[in-house]
Amino acid sequence: MFSFPPSAGPLDKVFQYIDLHQDEFVQTLKEWVAIESDSVQPVPRFRQELFRMMAVAADKLQRLGAEVDSVDLGSQQLPGGQSLPLPPIILAHLGNDPKKPTVCFYGHLDVQSARQDDGWLTDPYTLTEVDGKLYGRGATDNKGPVLAWINAVSTFRALEQDLPVNIKFILEGMEEAGSVALEELIRKEKDRFFSGVDYIVISDNLWLSRRKPALTYGTRGNSYFMVEVKCRDQDFHSGTFGGILNEPMSDLIALLGSLVDSSGHILIPGIYDQVAPITEEEKTMYEAIDLDLEQYRNSNQVEKFLFDTKEEILMHLWRYPSLSIHGIEGAFDEPGIKTVIPGRVAGKFSIRLVPHMNVSVVEGQVTTQHLEDVFSQRNSSNKMTVSMVVGIQPWITNINDTQYLAAKKAIRTGYFHGPVYLFGTEPDMIQDGSSIPIAKIFQDIIQKSVMMLPLGAVDDGEHSQNEKINRLNYIEGSKLFAAFFLEIANLHS
Amino acid sequence: MFSFPPSAGPLDKVFQYIDLHQDEFVQTLKEWVAIESDSVQPVPRFRQELFRMMAVAADKLQRLGAEVDSVDLGSQQLPGGQSLPLPPIILAHLGNDPKKPTVCFYGHLDVQSARQDDGWLTDPYTLTEVDGKLYGRGATDNKGPVLAWINAVSTFRALEQDLPVNIKFILEGMEEAGSVALEELIRKEKDRFFSGVDYIVISDNLWLSRRKPALTYGTRGNSYFMVEVKCRDQDFHSGTFGGILNEPMSDLIALLGSLVDSSGHILIPGIYDQVAPITEEEKTMYEAIDLDLEQYRNSNQVEKFLFDTKEEILMHLWRYPSLSIHGIEGAFDEPGIKTVIPGRVAGKFSIRLVPHMNVSVVEGQVTTQHLEDVFSQRNSSNKMTVSMVVGIQPWITNINDTQYLAAKKAIRTGYFHGPVYLFGTEPDMIQDGSSIPIAKIFQDIIQKSVMMLPLGAVDDGEHSQNEKINRLNYIEGSKLFAAFFLEIANLHS
Missing domain, CATH: 3.30.70.360 (Alpha-Beta Plaits)
Known part of the structure; x- marks a missing residue:
């Protein structure tokens, strides 16, 4: 099933570059986490931070060579009659080669609320590394994965290596507050910005495990x-x-x-x-998923769940x-x-x-x-x-789409060059109990293949105190995205 | 039943002085309200404000000629293991004439929490007068009544008129947080500070009406x-x-x-x-109380209470x-x-x-x-x-105590000199649905007559947004206390 040892390939230099520059990549994440881009609390202070966040990201993409459009979305009416300006949505593209597939990456740069006195062990807006874990609000949800994608692109650029795909970005700042104005913009841009897009990738959820990568085909x-x-x-x-x-x-x-x-x-x-009734085929899929219940309980510090079997637990989270x-x-x-x-x-x-x-x-x-x-x-x-x-609305997709196959290959390749514990693995095929509305919206409006390719481990604590992303997931994730560019280009042609 | 018109008496000058100096008295209340002496939130910032409040009050009493003892109470252990210093309790006395009765006034200078965005129409810590109402946190609970008592004493001093009674003060700063350390201090001072005390007066509750004074003989x-x-x-x-x-x-x-x-x-x-079962005698008392239900509903902005009769409502608040x-x-x-x-x-x-x-x-x-x-x-x-x-514990006392009789006389006298609407009235004899633990504590430990003599109107909104005391209640209340000094001296001798 696995093709290893792989021959030295076109990605060797890319992976080496990412390894050598990992501290720079962490530093950038630290700068982004320091921006208190809280979209949950509708107050002017946080709204200003959101604007600053979007400006910093736009600048970053421009310096990569992308053409960047920060789309003004006007204001938001709050229930009390108050009105607040909405942060812009960034539409960016890099490369326009008709022979290459175009992959559009969606991410968000706003975060859930966080106050140190909610029970954070470190300042939530100061990215702090402890034992290879990078703690900070937004580290895994979703600033880390957005930067991992940017890291992958910037590595090709730094090495002056040809990007195997055309890249588009859509980055928003209101995801945690219900993605205000996003759907309308996607509809408007359907035949413009999105016209050449072949694949849409979202990396805004977590693995099921602490160590094993996953691909997600449905969300509640x-x-x-x-x-x-x-x-x-x-x-x-x-x-x-x-x-x-x-x-x-x-x-x-x-x-x-x-x-x-x-x-x-x-x-x-x-x-x-x-x-929907649960089919026999589905039951078989659930049985195949590798979930150590004991470890799941321990890593989540939960003594007892409502259910005792892996299948019951996963179905109550997904089905x-x-x-x-x-x-x-x-x-x-x-x-x-x-x-x-x-x-x-x-x-x-x-x-x-x-x-x-x-x-x-x-x-x-x-x-x-x-x-x-x-x-x-x-x-x-x-x-x-x-x-x-x-x-x-809930979302579900076909797990045999081309980009799911490409991502599976990338996970094997990418992680082969990474640390041994992620060696040549086959990803878990999972759903996500969370709601990532954008997947369903893209599917319905753009009608292209949508894939969710998470980088974060199950214990990352998104939306919770002490949110983190592992340095390893962030850096190997950057490699994974680079490998995915190559694999999707191969499979697409 | 009423003895009016009363002859021009020893209080004429006192009342005149209070009328003439009312703006000064309001100004002092404004200065006290400006101190954010919130004892509910156990944080250093508010604790510092509490210390400042107690120091300002001690200084005020000293300038009246009182001997003031600010009793250090050490620290308070909070549930989380944290510790915060407790504000001192002020014990003060003025006059030591064995021929006069000694009246001890209890009050508190801490307040409930208040933030303007809770729904205050004005800054809660800036006393603001609108239509004769003085809005501000603590205005009626309990800074206003404490100052009314001080105003009464200071008027006798300013006029160089002999005070008919010896005065003692016990002022605390933790009432809204459960009167931490107060009971212990009262026990310790039983045979010292409290040894000569004949009567204890508390003015920490409200009338039943907006316009008719009341005396309180029980609290839940x-x-x-x-x-x-x-x-x-x-x-x-x-x-x-x-x-x-x-x-x-x-x-x-x-x-x-x-x-x-x-x-x-x-x-x-x-x-x-x-x-306790409700007696026939009690029922008669409840029937006599003058409560306009329609007005009560309107002034409280409540469309419908759980009960429809005056007796049921009062009994569900008191009994x-x-x-x-x-x-x-x-x-x-x-x-x-x-x-x-x-x-x-x-x-x-x-x-x-x-x-x-x-x-x-x-x-x-x-x-x-x-x-x-x-x-x-x-x-x-x-x-x-x-x-x-x-x-x-709940508290109840005998409504035929000497000081209840003196207060009834003072209410007639004091209010005769006030505006016509409070003319020579007989107070409502009421209980209070709130808990003012100090009454029960004094009764049990000091074993002297305890009376609750409220100044505030029923719509003062203690503990709520837009707390206020009417200027009239504050100023006429100062006169009432002065009249009470005279009446209790007469009845005592």
Whole structure:
């Protein structure tokens, strides 16, 4: 199955260059992580950081020789009537040889919120290396992989070696906030920027393992809900009003408590109706995946999962919907004690969707059918409003697409030149429980092959405290992308 | 019943002086409100402000001629192992005439948390007058009333008029955080500072009405609980882990959802067992209280309360326990969206207690009997820990105490000289649904008459956004305290 030892090939110099320049590549990542490009908190300070991030990236691409277009997207209206400018989306291209395939790389440069006092061991915006791990917000999601792709391109340029493919970039700054304005831009650019694109590559998820590369052929969707319960805008003092009010928090807790049971089963009527049945062929695929449950538990510091077998766990991450309650806005959330009855609170929860669930159907099931029913049974004098603030369809693709085959070959080649532990491996064929809406959007609009080629290890902690990318994954990932350029060029011709 | 018009008396000049100097008194309140003496958030910045507040108050009393002792209370150990210095408690006395009664005034100079973006219309730490209302954090709770007492004393001094009573002050800076170290100090000072004290006055609550003064003879207690559910310290990403975890938020929501029903009835078994039965005599008292329900609803901007009659509402505020859920620490509480599964969350709720409920009994009912039972039924792999972080016994006193009679006379007198709307009124005899633990502590330790003599109107919004005290209440309250000095001296002798 593996073709090793491979003959000394056209990539030897490329790999050598990447090894020799790895500290420079890490330094650039450090500079990018230092920019607090938080798109989750809609405040001017972070928005400025987002603009700075996009400008730094545009400059980087220009210095690579790319033609760069930073597309102004205007402003975003926030629920309170406020408006904030949107960071531009970068469209860039490098090479225009009709004999070569054109590969478009999608990435995002915004990050989730992070504060050191959330439990970070290091400053989240200072990339800090400990035991070969590069800790920092955005290190793996998604600044590291974006730079790995740029590193691969810049290595060909530095060596004055011909790039085997034409390269395009689409880099956005609002992914963590629902990719505001992105879909519209893709539609608009369908017959312009995207007209020559043959393949679209996304590297915005993680392996299933800490050591074994993976290719991803499906992602769950997501429908994110806000349910607000309001008595009045002002808070109350629990001594002065406790006992005579329908307290908004009690209503909200009851609403949130009606969503999911302790076994993880979603209690919203009809929610499982559209879930695609699991085939025998699929079951076989799941059995083949190499997942050490003991190590998975340990590396995630989770004593016990809801399920005990590999297949059940993977299917509940990839093939079944899940519901998570994220938090409550407007209640007392600080350390210490406060005897407050919050006057208006908003609960936030989301449902991860799988084929063939549909966001519109789910929206109806959650709002008009379920929550309004539960609320009316409470006979509360408060006002409830529910809205779905994000709706992302699930995505699935064909694992026999040309670029999946090219990526498999690149993983063997690329990693052969890397450290021994990644030696000539066959990637896990996986799905991702997360929602990366862009895959589905590209598939639907551009109608070209979309592949997700992750670089980060399963323990990278994206969206969490102490996010990191391994130096090895970042550097070997840069090589992998270089190898992929060659393999896709070969298979395409 | 009323003795008016009263003869021109010894207080004429006092009242005139207070009227003439009211802008100075408001200015001093402004300076005190500007000090962000937040004791709720245990962080060094606010602790420094608390120290500054106590120093300013000590200086003020010294300039009145009082002997002031700022008692160092050492440090406070916080749950995380951190330690913070405690602000001193001020013990002060002025006058030592054995022929006069000694009245000790208790007040606190710390405040609840306040941030303008919580919904304040003005900066919470800049006292701002709008239509005769002085808006600012601490304006009514409790800086305004403390200063009103000081204004009364300082007026006698300025006029070189003999003070009818010996005055003592005990002023603390940790009331909103559970009066840390206060009870211990009172015990220690029982036979020293408190040895000559005849009466203790507290002015740390509100009238039942916007316009009619009140005297308070009972307060509810409070037991404040934190229930923490932990899977691990780090958060999870809901895409990567949603579907395979016992999510701490689901557990916590179920725990909080088991506490109280939508009618306000507490669901913890046994919780009502120790509530004193309501007597026929009490019912008559409740009927006599003047409460305009329509106006009460409007002034509080509440469309509908849980009960429709005055008696039911008042009894559910004073005579029955209530349970409020305050919020959740550790979950996503900011604006915007975040697809996080919090790894460790802590819910906060409290139960207001009435005679003859006991904090220790309630602690057992909530923790070992109820919550542990509910949690074990969930069969969750997470860890739950419950702790009662504040326990305050309910308080009730005899409404025929000498100082209650003196205060009633003072209310008639004092307000006669004030604006017509407070003309010669008989105060409402009320209880307070809030917990002012100090009343019960003084009663138990010092064993002297304790009276609560509020100055603030019912719509002052203590603990809430846009807290205020009316200029009228602040200034007429200063007169009321002056009149009380005279009346208690007369009745005592």
